[in-house]
Amino acid sequence: MKRVLFLICLIFSFFDTPVFSQIQPTQKIFRIGVFAPLYLDSVFSHNEILYAKSIPKFIMPAVEFVQGAQIAFDTLSLNNEHVEAFIYDTKSYTQPIAWLTKNKVLDSLDLIIGSVKDVDFKQLADFSLKKNIPFISATYPNDGGVTINPFLAILNSTLKAHCEGIYSYILQNHGTDKIFLCKRKGIQEDRIAGYFKALNEQEGRPLLNIQILNFDSTVSLAFLRNKLDSTHQNVIIGASLDEEFAKNITDASYAVSKKNYPVTLIGMPNWDGFRIFSKTSYKDFPIHFTTPYYNNKTDDFSTMLTAEYNRRYKSNPSDMAGKGFEIVRHFTKILLAYPDDFMSHLNDSSFKIFNDFNFRPVYTDKRKTGVPDYFENKHLYVMRILNGAVTREW
Numbered sequence: 001m002k003r004v005l006f007l008i009c010l011i012f013s014f015f016d017t018p019v020f021s022q023i024q025p026t027q028k029i030f031r032i033g034v035f036a037p038l039y040l041d042s043v044f045s046h047n048e049i050l051y052a053k054s055i056p057k058f059i060m061p062a063v064e065f066v067q068g069a070q071i072a073f074d075t076l077s078l079n080n081e082h083v084e085a086f087i088y089d090t091k092s093y094t095q096p097i098a099w100l101t102k103n104k105v106l107d108s109l110d111l112i113i114g115s116v117k118d119v120d121f122k123q124l125a126d127f128s129l130k131k132n133i134p135f136i137s138a139t140y141p142n143d144g145g146v147t148i149n150p151f152l153a154i155l156n157s158t159l160k161a162h163c164e165g166i167y168s169y170i171l172q173n174h175g176t177d178k179i180f181l182c183k184r185k186g187i188q189e190d191r192i193a194g195y196f197k198a199l200n201e202q203e204g205r206p207l208l209n210i211q212i213l214n215f216d217s218t219v220s221l222a223f224l225r226n227k228l229d230s231t232h233q234n235v236i237i238g239a240s241l242d243e244e245f246a247k248n249i250t251d252a253s254y255a256v257s258k259k260n261y262p263v264t265l266i267g268m269p270n271w272d273g274f275r276i277f278s279k280t281s282y283k284d285f286p287i288h289f290t291t292p293y294y295n296n297k298t299d300d301f302s303t304m305l306t307a308e309y310n311r312r313y314k315s316n317p318s319d320m321a322g323k324g325f326e327i328v329r330h331f332t333k334i335l336l337a338y339p340d341d342f343m344s345h346l347n348d349s350s351f352k353i354f355n356d357f358n359f360r361p362v363y364t365d366k367r368k369t370g371v372p373d374y375f376e377n378k379h380l381y382v383m384r385i386l387n388g389a390v391t392r393e394w
Contacts, residue, residue, distance in 0.1 A: 014194060015245060022187055027082050027083070028112050030081065030109075030293070030336060031083075031085075031110050032328075033113070034069050034087050035097070035113070035120070036063075036089070037059070037089070037090045038065050038090075038272045040092065041091070042059075043056070043059065060114070061318075061320045065320045066324060067117045067313065068320065068321035068322060068323065069113070069325065070086070070324075071312070072325045073328060073332075074308075075329075081336050086109075086190050087346065090120040097120055097124060099214065101123070106127065106131075110134075110335060111196035112128055112133055112134065112135040114138060115138045116139075117139075122136060122145070125137075125146045126205045127372075128154070132151060134342045135341055137152065137155060138323060139155075139156050139265065141156040141157060141158055142175065143362070143376075147373045148364075148372075150371055150372050152374035152377075153359055153375045155292065155377045159192070159241075160376075161378055162269045163195035164199060167200070169382050170208065171208065174264065177232060178209070178211075178228065179208055179209060179234075179354070180228075181193060181196055181239050182213045182219070182238045185214065185216070186242075192239040193239060210237075215245075217250050219248040221255055221256065230260055233263075235266065236253050238268060243276070246268075246271055246274055247274075247394075250277075254282045264286075264375065265285075267289045267290060269289055271289045271385075274389065277385045278388055283387060285386075286384045288385070292353060292355065292379060293323065294354070294381040295354040302322075305317050305322065326353040327368045329351075330351050334351055343375065358377060359376065361374075381392035381394070
């Protein structure tokens with residue numbers, strides 16, 4: 001019941017309510033909209049909560065993101081600047097994004113921050129382009145088919161960007177090793193293989209010797225062992241987002257490593273969420289993955305967030321709360337510093353909270369339009385899961 005109470009306090013104290021600083025009559029007011037799928041109309045009816053025992057788990061990532069955002073707004077040092085911040089529930093029955101844009105509710109915003117996906121993402125991206133309002137897509141690792149929108153910044157890197165990061169890591173650290181891209185049959189797996197092929201043949205011929213190994217529903221240990229070299233380091237790229245395949249290729253890689261085959265296994269960015277890797281099943285065998293988010297939680301901002309979150313909600317902040325805190329604080333500071341040229345300063349490191357960012361323009365056809373489809377964060381960390389613990393490697 002405590003979690004229910006905390007959520008009620010959050011909603012009724014902050015939802016769609018601006019945060020004010022001291023203001024002078026002629027002072028510019030910066031308006032920031034934070035969008036998340038809170039599902040308030042599904043959880044509440046006539047201000048009464050519909051779930052007596054606990055809040056549905058599916059809404060908690062959005063709730064925690066907003067909690068972190070609220071703490072960021074409340075702890076900002078504004079230096080006589082004035083900010084109004086609004087929280088919008090993208091799953092509202094009565095005021096969805098389409099209604100908000102049609103009725104010009106969002107027209108005065110200076111910055112859009114969204115933990116959104118699919119239709120909500122596309123609607124906000126279209127609106128940002130129409131009104132020339134910067135839109136920070138905080139958590140969706142996809143471009144949603146958006147093109148020619150220089151006001152969109154994708155923070156959670158796309159799968160293609162992760163493949164670029166993995167390739168760069170291998171090139172710099174394993175350029176002379178045996179490299180195997182292991183995949184099962186599938187459209188997405190073929191797309192991943194295509195990304196690596198394009199990266200590896202930019203000069204017209206392969207730079208690295210990457211062999212593609214195709215597997216069915218199972219991974220043959222004997223087949224894999226026959227491909228590897230016991231006298232050289234072998235790099236295995238687990239080129240699938242499927243959890244069953246991730247387990248199968250990891251099982252096989254772990255088994256051959258115990259037969260004195262040196263193996264470095266690199267998985268896809270979603271592998272860190274697979275429950276099989278939270279255990280210690282693969283003793284002393286590291287599994288690598290890439291991520292744009294890393295926080296060792298030893299810095300002053302982490303201490304501030306943890307203390308304030310504990311004070312308000314009697315628990316430690318989740319990763320989503322950390323993302324809400326960081327993204328709101330970081331990009332609000334950039335907006336205040338560069339209100340007329342925000343998109344040119346996305347990489348300003350002077351406002352760093354937890355992570356480094358490297359936003360780069362992405363083009364479908366630069367020669368044809370000269371306008372970016374969007375800006376994407378290309379800064380990725382290579383992480384290592386070892387005996388159930390996750391640490392940064394590169």
